[in-house]
Amino acid sequence: MITKRKTASLLAATALSVTCTLAYAQDANTQAELEKLRLRIEALESQGPNATPGEFRIGNTTLDVYGYVKADFFYDFDFDQGDTAFVNVIGEPSAETSGTFGATVRQSRIGLLTSTPSAIGDIGGQLELDLFAGGGAAELRLRHANIRIGDQWLIGQFWTNFQPLDTYPTSVEFNGPVGIAFARVPQVRYTNAFSENAEFALSIEENVGSSNSDDPVFTASAEYNDGTYVARIAGLYGRAQDDAGINEVDQWGVTLSGSARLWQGGLFQVNYVTGQALGPWLIGLGDAVVNGEANDVDGFTVELRQDIGPKWNVGIAYGYEDYDLATSTGDLAFTELETIHVNAFYQATETLTLSAEYIYGERNDVNSGDDFDGSRVQVAAQLNF
Template identity: 80%
Template structure:
């Protein structure tokens, strides 16, 4: 049975079960609903797209529904870091704990992709939402919303072109290691194929929250990827301001990334970032401006992964951020952040993955000269669709 056929059958079965309980009281309404459902199922079966073209077809547009349901369970030993392993709260008296258990489904997400042929190339669309709204609530939040024209143009919200997606470390918890750019922003991006396995991309983007600038950001990146080796360089230029607009500084940065698959199932990859006023782009969210001066930063991630079988893989990732000027959070002020993620993933079925992770975080306090650390364990189950 095709994928669309399965979905249609499940839809029909679910509706029959639900409506059956009220059949005596609502015979006429139920019959009408069942007739409408049968018509919909027949239409879906008649107009279903081929296996490689998406889940549904409307005219000459194919639609693909995707996403996953993910349940996370975690235990913080010294400091309560919340739904994500947020290293910035480590050391804060308000976050201190003798042990805190938590659970969340907020990483769950759903997305829709469309594809329509046209005289100027394939027109694609993407709309993706998750449940990571503000204040710890499970409410819909926009992740991606963009239009693509062929393999050249992207218009809308997507990962910043400055971010190295292909070498981003794998983690069970939401953020992953510190020391790497992580941002989704509205943008216009152009990508050009420079030859075998090499692409160049440039973009005009909105600045991220925390930079407090209404001016656009310019980025450029070049990447070589042949499936075994990846080498990427990216650059960013814009400006950052204080909240009151009294101080404005240049904001710039470069990222160098690489990965290699040295043997079967093995993966080693690194990312290095350097720049000025870049804190709002990084996992650690250091201040862009401190005392009227631009805050320089260096960030690093290193990851090693190994497939143990077709079902098991394990990995370890290290991340670090070093700032010239201290960022105040609560009662403490940091210039250094470190994280270690050690994880294992088990592919129970083609769609269901079980995972576990140990996370270590460390943050310094420039005022007292102390270092504070936090330990966390996390397990998760993720069902892709």
């Protein structure tokens, strides 16, 4: 594990190793600056692991390294869903199994945050990578890369403004329940406050790849969050095309979200989404356009969580998506998807979390009229730094 204290040391060592190679050619002022840098790092480390701010400073810029190492172990009982519980493959003959064990560390990630004061406000940067490359390979993949100007502007790749981050259900497996928006896209976003607990955001975003559109997407959101109650509404508008690029349709969506902490240690939250040609923005990944027609969809999630003492947290989440037109997945084609996630998290130490989850998924096949279901159990260990 690389603790924040060790991170500061490594960054300091890197900076000093570079600058010291030039020290012999510099004057006394440069030597004095290097000595100040060394003393500043020693002062930072002397605070101890619980007091250090976890930031390294180069000039006016502070840096912070964050992330986690996560090991997942899972067993699919009916259909092999891969490293994520991908409900779309349930029922496909090619995925059928009498039992498949799998393990992955691909969810592990690392990120870097920077902050630099300026005349127009603090300039922040974020670069975050994980190991979820395509084809099952454990290779670096870009998650976030953005610039933030003050508290208002975000430029670069981040979660879509259409996605309800504050009410997103908690799960051990990577995706979580169906019935909710999930996308990271390049964008320009402006955020401002209505009041202390309320804000709005507007964005121009790149459309997700499976929408097959070269046009941008426009989103708007408004949220109230006082720590006990959350209420949010978000809208999206763009254009979508079929795979052949022949038929183009309007793409729009609305998300309504809310959560409440009505009792000690408890959390109840819901998300509802509806729209047209919106499937590529959702966990279920339904087709946006089918036979030249826009595919309407409705979806929702419901989650209940409860703290049990200072170290345990348990929860259950249900997700559902319903499409007007069928999406082909091989031999089958679905219009309905359902998932149930039942999980428990144990905070073994301040940085180490152990977890377990049971996942149930169900999908229909419009060709045969049959329903198919599959189950998975998953356990994981996650070390944050």
